[in-house]
């Protein structure tokens with residue numbers, strides 16, 4: 026995996042040595058690394074936090090296996106990396122999600138159901154791109170995982186940008202995309218945004234090509250929350266969004282993460298799009314993950 030930017034930790038030799046005896050096991054060609062041996066209940070040293078953030082910029086998806094975290098411990102873990110972010114969507118009772126949002130296929134009685142509350146997660150997206158300052162990272166802790174299926178897919182937007190043909194790079198150079206929660210609800214055939222959500226999440230504009238602040242690498246920034254291209258005919262802009270989305274989510278740019286119970290995964294929303302596959306017996310098996318989100322900064326233009 027070519028990092029392409031400047032980090033002061035050399036990951037070229039994956040066996041290290043790394044600070045604090047940290048271990049990194051790269052998973053695939055596209056994205057992913059496992060960091061075994063850490064107990065995330067304990068406070069991390071500044072050196073370890075710095076290492077994890079640099080590993081995130083390099084591998085995009087980090088897996089910390091065999092964890093045993095309460096919700097409060099997950100909040101404390103998350104806050105070591107920055108600001109914990111709230112949620113716009115409402116739960117099945119119409120109430121705002123707490124800091125730890127439970128992602129599950131359980132109905133209000135706690136039974137598995139094949140009727141999702143939202144379809145948005147099945148479409149490619151980068152978390153909270155409808156915010157002026159979208160999420161830096163998302164953290165999911167796997168409490169219950171079905172015996173088969175239920176993977177999350179990650180598309181590497183840096184790799185995909187690099188592979189675009191020159192004419193396409195030239196065509197999208199400088200374009201700005203409007204991201205809008207209300208349009209996202211329409212894009213994913215969900216219930217319309219409430220007036221409160223409309224007020225909380227007005228349309229925002231982000232560059233279609235963003236720069237990763239740690240590595241200076243360029244990536245495509247799109248997803249289901251994208252509405253249209255600023256200053257362009259709405260339908261023409263939608264055509265470009267659809268066409269580009271097809272290109273950058275080809276299987277060769279996608280890493281499919283098969284979950285393990287008690288695993289915590291952190292991913293970089295600045296360099297990836299992701300989606301849930303939903304391909305498991307949802308009416309038979311629970312799939313329960315605890316989610317926290319780390320606030321990022323305004324995406325940078327090249």
Ligand SMILES: [Fe+2]
Nearest residue numbers: 146150151152
């Ligand atoms: Fe997501």
